[in-house]
Amino acid sequence: MKKKTKEKPSDKKVIYTVSTVSIVCNVFLASFKLFAGIYGHSAAMVSDAVHSASDVVGTTLVIIGANLSNKAADKEHPYGHERMECIISILLANILVIVGCGIGYSGIVKIMHPSNIVVPTLLPLIAAIISIAVKEGLYWYTIIAAKKINSVSLKAEAWHHRSDAFSSIGSLVGILGARLGYPVFDPIASVIIAVFIVKVAINIFTETMDKMIDKTCPDEVNDKLRAEVLSVDGVEHIDSLMTRQFGSKIYVDVEITMDGTLTLFEAHKTAEEVHHLLERENQNIKHCMVHVNPDEEIIHE
Numbered sequence: 001m002k003k004k005t006k007e008k009p010s011d012k013k014v015i016y017t018v019s020t021v022s023i024v025c026n027v028f029l030a031s032f033k034l035f036a037g038i039y040g041h042s043a044a045m046v047s048d049a050v051h052s053a054s055d056v057v058g059t060t061l062v063i064i065g066a067n068l069s070n071k072a073a074d075k076e077h078p079y080g081h082e083r084m085e086c087i088i089s090i091l092l093a094n095i096l097v098i099v100g101c102g103i104g105y106s107g108i109v110k111i112m113h114p115s116n117i118v119v120p121t122l123l124p125l126i127a128a129i130i131s132i133a134v135k136e137g138l139y140w141y142t143i144i145a146a147k148k149i150n151s152v153s154l155k156a157e158a159w160h161h162r163s164d165a166f167s168s169i170g171s172l173v174g175i176l177g178a179r180l181g182y183p184v185f186d187p188i189a190s191v192i193i194a195v196f197i198v199k200v201a202i203n204i205f206t207e208t209m210d211k212m213i214d215k216t217c218p219d220e221v222n223d224k225l226r227a228e229v230l231s232v233d234g235v236e237h238i239d240s241l242m243t244r245q246f247g248s249k250i251y252v253d254v255e256i257t258m259d260g261t262l263t264l265f266e267a268h269k270t271a272e273e274v275h276h277l278l279e280r281e282n283q284n285i286k287h288c289m290v291h292v293n294p295d296e297e298i299i300h301e
Helices: 002-039 043-069 083-112 122-149 152-179 185-212 219-230 264-281 296-300
Strands: 237-246 249-259 285-295
Touching: 002 043, 002 122, 002 152, 043 083, 043 122, 043 152, 043 185, 083 152, 083 185, 122 152, 152 185, 185 237, 219 237, 219 249, 219 264, 249 264, 264 285
Parallel strands: 249 285
Antiparallel strands: 237 249
């Protein structure tokens, strides 16, 4: 148990480090793309800049979520605060929906009035290429860290980076098309960017809600837990194994059948072995409850 307590500050440090890198890169990108979009006459690039600015807001929320979710359990919250990270992810999803709808609306308005569209200069094209490279790099940097500490908010932030890379690809295509003689391609790219943003928001929201409503763990996780329980000497079979996701952690409730003639001390010792084995081999388990049922056939004999 002490080992788990030491991990939390480490997880928090990882989130802070990744978030700091993300904020610095996004502030630079948002400023550069906004400048390129305004002075290069590209609606797609301005939309892309707004998306990058929303990344800064999202990363700030991730930092707040890290602080709140890592608070120790207290009298009012005996099960801890891990679900605060899920709440932050839901807020991030809502921000993405608002940003996406705003960008989409602006693009549709310009498509409906093509005579007002100005052909972009070369500057937004360069900005789009730089953005694609930086944002894809940030995606891989963040998703690796998210998987390492099993952080839902960092995973949401990673996909936010990738959605920005996709939007920059849309900007690149739209700006290039506009410069090749099809000005309407630029606002069309804005609408495509909006669709990507909203899609990512829906994915983040759906995954986070699964963790909020106590959805069971994937089959491979449950199968691994069953194998570990049955590996303990004295366990005859598993009567019930239930798991539920709790933010980035999981709860496990397992009922095992043992020899009914064993003393209470002996049965308790085996149950403790099961408990410690599961928590030792699965660092994301927040709590494990083991219940012992006696083998009634042995008792009757």
